[in-house]
Amino acid sequence: MAGPLAGVRVLDLSREVAGAYATKLLADYGADVLKLEAPGGGPLRRFGPFPGDDPHTERSGLFLHLNTNKRSRVLDATDPANAERILALAAEADIVVEDFAPGDPASWGWGWEALSAGRDDLVLLSITPFGQTGPYRRYRGSEITAQGFGGPMHMTGHASLGPLKHAGHFAGYHAGIVSAFAAMLLRLRVEAGGRGDWIDVSLAECQACSRDRRSTALLAASYAGVGGGRGATGLRVAAGVRPCADGYVNIMGAGPRLHALLHLIHREDLLEHPDINAPMTLMPPALAEEVEGAYRAWLDERTKREIIPLAQEHHLPCGALQTTQDLIEDPHFLERGVWEPIDHPEAGRLRYPGRPFVMSATPVSYKNRRGPQARG
Known part of the structure; x- marks a missing residue:
């Protein structure tokens, strides 16, 4: 049976975790996602883990996980000479996803005005550290800056030491979920006869508005004038x-x-x-x-x-x-089929994290089409 998003066409120009996870969610549930990468591959190909601890751009566990069910093509979106090709591919898409610095896509010839010219049904999703407007719009960002600027680092760690970042790509995955949700809301409006739009997603704002401690601390501060912070470790009887x-x-x-x-x-x-x-x-x-x-x-x-x-x-x-091995061997997850075995021509057969939700009559089918070979 076709996935619930069958027929939705997505052009993925993103390079980082948030955009890759947003488009992965769409692809895994049936959308036709075409991912573009510059020659040499994107930055996520350099992240491990790698099978056998042998770094290789075609075997990055993070990249493979985030790009299941996507088609791929080599094309440098930052080269203005490729603008016409980008616009032609975008003309065939319902949703375009990008994560370049504000203003850069327009300077390369494929910004919102060019992409939406002559059509009112396009959904453009732009994901950046601080958003498309404001004094920080051109600031660079990373996982730790997003967590520190807008996220929970003001409360993580011991009071006598520095703040602690949540492990992994916490802010990136969070923004990816928000992005996929926003894109689907607009696509639903388009299919009901409404217009498309340009979605502006900020990683820092996703963190600041998260219910994971920061938003509750902001609410408390609005009443008491004092926000939470890192506490000292003490004996908490039968807790922790x-x-x-x-x-x-x-x-x-x-x-x-x-x-x-x-x-x-x-x-x-x-x-x-x-x-x-x-x-x-x-x-x-x-x-x-x-x-x-x-x-x-x-x-x-x-x-x-x-x-x-x-x-x-x-x-x-x-x-x-749970350790990683605990998770893979957990009987509850095994019975529910959480881990999906996928064959890849370079990485071999590996078990991947599966779908985040289950539909009773619409099973998710995973593939891992081989991405473009990394070229120097």
Whole structure:
């Protein structure tokens, strides 16, 4: 069965994670995506992991993951001599995605005015660090600057040390999800008889407006005049990440859940302590240490996969800190078919992260057409 986006045509001129992930989502659900790369390949080809730890532009795990189900062609979009070819390809597309600095596409001959000339149904999606307008519009950005400027780094890390960046491409993937959603909203309007438009996505604004701590801190500051920040590490009884026999788990056993946690670790006797219901910050240190000692001793004797179902039986929110190998071998993910085996002529047969959502009557089909060979 055809994917839900079958018939939607996308021209992908992006080079970074946000644009690549937005177009991957569209391609994996049926859109016909044509990706253009300059000779030599785009920057994502230089990112690992690489099979066998052997760097090769045709075997980048990040690039292959972000470009499933796309067709590809070699064409340098930054060369004004190619403007007519870009415009011809865009004329056949419903959605065009790019992530160049504001003003550059127009200087090369294929900006919004040129792309939309003679048509009112085009959706142009432009993704940049700080947006198409404003004093920062031409500033360069990166994953760490997006997280620092607009994201959660003001709250990550220990107060006595510097801020910590979330691992990987957190801001890039977030902006990619927002971008795909925005493109689909406009495409829906076009198919209902409305007009297309130029979508301006800023990575920094996606981070600043995220519900992952920053937006809630901004809301709190608007009332109290004080925002959150990095706190000092202290003893948080029965809360947070703890080691176990084969790794780490996180059981939310503090506050009103402490009674359930004490039943879990077979220390019901502590329920008789007169201060057991005291707020976490007011619990006597000796009692806190006894609870923590019993909790840690119980965890030390059990594995992650033993602990999680036991905690769930006691209605405790919990989770294991999965390694990459844990994820690949997790029985829940295996049963749901999350990992998709894909053959690639250079990288071989690998398991890829699969679809982010499932439709009962429309299965997703993955392919990994070979991209253009990197040329020097």
